[in-house]
Amino acid sequence: MAKDPFDEGRHACLIEALCRSDRRTDALRACRDLHATLVDELGVGPSPRLLQLRSSILADEPGTPDRWLGAVP
Known part of the structure; x- marks a missing residue:
């Protein structure tokens, strides 16, 4: 995230991708x-x-990435 380290939307996409790849x-x-x-x-x-989103990952809620896809602008 070197281009914009403060862009929460990009970080959310990365976090979601990691979850989808079973990399909690x-x-x-x-x-x-x-x-x-x-x-x-x-x-x-x-x-x-x-x-x-972090809390959902910690709680290992089913479908966490699906629920959050695109949730952060």
Whole structure:
């Protein structure tokens, strides 16, 4: 995400792709890295939608990527 490290929509697409590829750990790492970047660089956390996506991944909810596809602008 070097082009725009703050673009939550792009990060959400990456996280969803990782989930669809059964790479939950990598998806959670991407969530963690985005959170750290936003806090360190901008002093803000991720949007509520991305926090909810992370929670859904942690809860291993069925269909998590399907529910979130395109959810973050």
